[in-house]
Amino acid sequence: MNILLRYTSLRLSILLVGGLLLFSSLTRAQTTTVTGTITDATTNQPLSFANIVFFGTNIGTTSNEKGQYTLTGNGNFTKVAVSFIGYKMATRAISPGTTQTLAIKLEPDAQLLNEVVIKSGKRERYRNKNNPAVELIRNVISHKEQNQIGNYAYAAYEEYDKLQFSLSSLSTKISERKIFQKYRFLLDNRDTTTLPGKSLLPIYLEEKIADHYFRKSPLREKVIIKGSKRVDFGQYFDNNGLSLYLNRMYSKVDIYSNSIFLMTNQFLSPIANSAPTFYQFYLADTIVVNKTKLVGLNFVPRNPTDMLFEGKMYITLDSNYAVQKINLTINPRINLNWVRELQIRLQFEQNVDGRYFLSKSDLLADFGVSKSKGGGIFGQRTLSYRNYKTDEALPAQFYDGQQQIVDAEAATQPDEFWKTNRHDSLSSAESKVYTNIDSLKRMPSFRRTMEALTFVIAGYKSFGPFEVGPANTFYSFNPVEGFRLRLGGRTTPELSKRYYAETYAAYGFKDQRWKYFLSGTYSINNKSIYQFPQNYIRASFQRDTKIPGQELQFVQEDNFLLSFKRGVNDKWLYNDTWRIDYVHEFENHFSYSFGFKNWQQAPAGGLQFKRLGDDENTPSPTVTTSEFSAEARWAPNEQFYQGKIYRVPIVGRYPVFTLRFAAGIKGLLQGEYNYQNLTATASKRFWLSQLGYSTVTLQGGYIFGQVPFPLLTIHRANQTYAYQLNSYNLMNFLEFVSDRYASVSIDHSFNGFFFNKIPLFKRLKWREAVSFKALYGGLRSENDPQQHPSLYQFPVNAMGVPYTYTLNRTPYIEASAGIANVFKFFRIDLVKRLNYLDHPNVSSWGIRARATLDF
Structure with missing residues (x-):
């Protein structure tokens, strides 16, 4: 997830850290810190695992293998006590509220030694071989x-x-x-x-x-x-x-x-x-x-x-x-x-x-x-x-x-x-x-405070049965619409747990067009549609813009921070979309959905729908499809945190499987094409103990039938400066299309395994991360506009140079190496694009960042 996408999923963690910051400023207790070494008074050998506590309390620590210790606590402590089996307990006076060094020598206790068995001797270099402690643990x-x-x-x-x-x-x-x-x-x-x-x-x-x-x-x-x-x-x-x-x-x-x-x-x-x-x-x-x-x-x-x-x-x-x-x-x-x-x-x-x-x-x-x-x-x-x-x-x-x-x-x-x-x-x-x-x-002052925090973190302002938001979409800009203003909201369960409505209206000052959205949802199980398990039916209409190939998670496409993009970004779509969807989730985390969509696409900005032989004055037509879809998803033992906008999965050790099938019907509500689209996805996080963990995602898809390029699989690209896990971060929008493809994505965090052994890095507490993504696909001849002039030609740039390509026999590959836990909040990746470098406006290297909040 990138720096934008984590906002909702991190709401609880942000509140946690915010609470830490707030209450740290309210604390006034004295802090007393004592450091030093515990040694044997006779041999001067360091004593490992001796107990050191503030006298009269249970606040304590133990010495390390070198006999060193650091004891810290908030309070007016005046003494420390040191104990170790086989030695007499020792107490020492300290100054409260200060940091001091105190070396303590313990005297052997002959009587205590008769009651227990202490195995000691000359200290040698630690090794597993012939070590009775290791032999014991191997038996365990x-x-x-x-x-x-x-x-x-x-x-x-x-x-x-x-x-x-x-x-x-x-x-x-x-x-x-x-x-x-x-x-x-x-x-x-x-x-x-x-x-x-x-x-x-x-x-x-x-x-x-x-x-x-x-x-x-x-x-x-x-x-x-x-x-x-x-x-x-x-x-x-x-x-x-x-x-x-x-x-x-x-x-x-x-x-x-x-x-x-x-x-x-x-x-x-x-x-x-x-x-x-x-x-x-x-x-x-x-x-x-x-x-x-x-x-x-x-x-x-x-x-x-x-x-x-x-x-x-x-x-x-x-x-x-x-x-x-x-x-x-x-x-x-x-x-x-x-x-x-x-x-x-x-x-x-x-x-x-x-x-x-x-x-x-x-x-x-x-x-x-x-x-x-x-x-x-x-x-x-x-x-x-x-x-x-x-x-x-x-x-x-x-x-x-x-x-x-x-x-x-x-x-x-x-x-x-x-x-x-x-x-x-x-x-x-x-x-x-x-x-x-x-x-x-029940206190009004508490409710006002929580409503303000909800607006700042989630972007919604509640007015009882209706709430306005999200705030991060109120203003944005892009090459097609120019400055864009949006205002919207939705009903809450306070109005009804059965019926929900959501709407927004937006206006672009450059294209001078209104965009809007309206949906109505009926909860079949009489529970909030934002809570698991969901069981609802929804009908909606949306008229808005879209970037082909941009698929986002946990964020709206008109989020203000997404306005900042690299490279050329002028090929957009105007969409009119009618939808009706039915979603049913089960307690065992199997779910299915059925849907119908009537979708009209019209080119916007520098994008055109042109057939071979059309001149520059030929107006671009629209593409209209009527599509039925069905999806099955199984995520055993899945857990998630429900935010105001999105429900964010908590990644566990179980895999997630998704299978989706869609079929376009020609002649139904002006649908122009017959096709079938099958997509399958499997993802799993693998925990590798001290070597960290890997998140692996496999995906494949196949389109049956002849369709123009807007209906092909337009592969997920990213032209923002934020790293997106589910997109190709150095691929341009609309750069690659396929009617069949397979992909693999591997993101691995070493969790500091190597940096912890480097003196400077282990002080910074940075963590290493690497990723690898490969996409293999192709285009059958029946969907190639060069062989079928009736199909719309692939887009070109202002100079007439092709802008959209197929993958041929070479997969698209990119990899990255990153440093995570920077300032405890950020991961910064150096991304390398390994091939297709001769395409226009592409970069072989890029630096991308995203916000994370891990412990």
Whole structure:
């Protein structure tokens, strides 16, 4: 997506970053930072993984493999405490609100050494060979399958899922200001226990209780949601999309999976098959819990800037070699945006058969614009599990139907249900979130603020049952229309959930023509037509301009920023389009649509429809078609965020397939041509662990019948300065046409894998990206105007030089290399066009940019 196309899809992320910027300016707590080295007082050897905390708090860190540490916190701290198994705890005085260096030597504790086993000795260069820590982790890896729930023929358990977001380090003086007096009921609801040293103001809470069922063969899962409850921000947010987005950022952590997806990135698990290649492991201690001997194992990344964890795990020494407990965190130098701190704590309990099952998962992340100062946003997802049952068979028909079922009463369960079924009670601050947000959204001042933000971000101004917008189309310009003014709007669900209308009117001051659009939609399932699953019928008429071959996603063609284009851009169309469409989506993410379109095309600007033998004074006729179409789409497990204008898919690990067929009928409503057009598309994102991810798209099409060039496939070109993923960025509009084609597009992000190892680049936290696009196509003789004079000739430029071509036997190829995460927002690509360089007004090189917002 380019710098324009991401506006809608990034609305939630922009609000998140905007919140970080706002609340960082409201924070007034002192920041204390202590750095230094922890060493053995006898040998002067550095101590790895020693614990350093602000005395009397849980705010702490651990030393790295060189004994170095950095401890930062907001508060008036006067002491630090240092502890390490086998050594006496040490405390040191510090000055609050300053940055200081403190080297600490720990004295061995002979009594403590008799209680635990510490394996140490002369420090040697780290290596995997003959390393007992690596041998232990290899045993864990080899036993992964038997320690997963999927190893049982049948399994069932109950899951409690709680997700909450809070504003962190918000100054207490805020609620005392006069402007915020009316919000004191919200601002005074603070939590100071969840994250010691920080004040949290809960603003979002979501809870879910569900029964999970698993069958190994044939593989099938079933989830029955018994209770579901979340904060509702009303019309200003897509509440379903917000929930999906947050749950995706805070994905469930499966330590036995090779890769763990968090914050739009993949982290390699410390017990992944390839973990010994990327991690260093150190034996720490041996303890006994419930008569079970456990070995503590510390782990750190070999390269501290890679997407890897560091932390400590405890492993059973029985035949299971199972993880009994693990704490994960990240190095501050990791190539991860906005995240100040990340902690993951997993606990496992022993089942009656001796296996260890996950009992609790706690994921905490503190976001901020600054790594150490200012306010931010704190998120926490807690999952707990109980009532495990294994090898209890259920009837085969139980697993039929939908994978996830929501009880009819799930969203309306009474408070008594939650008090009885929550695995953990809510804190005092959490228990007030639901009522506080309900009160907040009823306040006129809050509604006015949200309406202003909606207009700035989404471009729509609401007037209850009708809204005006989008604002970025009010003014634009192009070579055909000159200055163009547009005003439009649409109805909202406040008027009706059944009936919707949308319209706009535009005027071009150069061509002195009015353009307009009008549509009416009927929702068959009585739900908003902007929400999944859609089921509606729509009729519309549009009279407007269009660039042949420009196909955009998530943006209107008359967006103001699209007015800026490179090269010659004078070949346009005037279109009159009558449409009727039926769309039906299913809960399993299969959808189909049927449509009819009557389309009249007339040339505009420098474009002409001329047959061989026509002179320059021969007027250009119009091309009229009447077309029936059908489309089927399957996107298993697809999720998306619903914006005001577009519904933007959240890219997952599942493929998306689309098949479309269209047929033109000659003689129907003045249709001039018989033809059939078949198009198929498949796309998938492949996650490659530490090597990043690739998005691959394959597409092919074939047109049956004889048609003029306006009805051929005009390949997607891009003459803007923004990089478009689905277009050819150095191809000119109308440059290539085909009646049959196949294409491949590969966009790969290395996610900083190489730059993280280069000293300057790893400080900038840039990320590498490459892309490759190839298009192969051709034109049958029956559609070649040189062999059939009755067809319209391909366009030429003002000098009579051909402007439109076929691909012949050579595919069009372009590739790019880019730097992503520039200023945390931008990706800049150097694009190379590899062939067809003899065409007029083409460039072999180009620089294109697009906005992204990744973590």
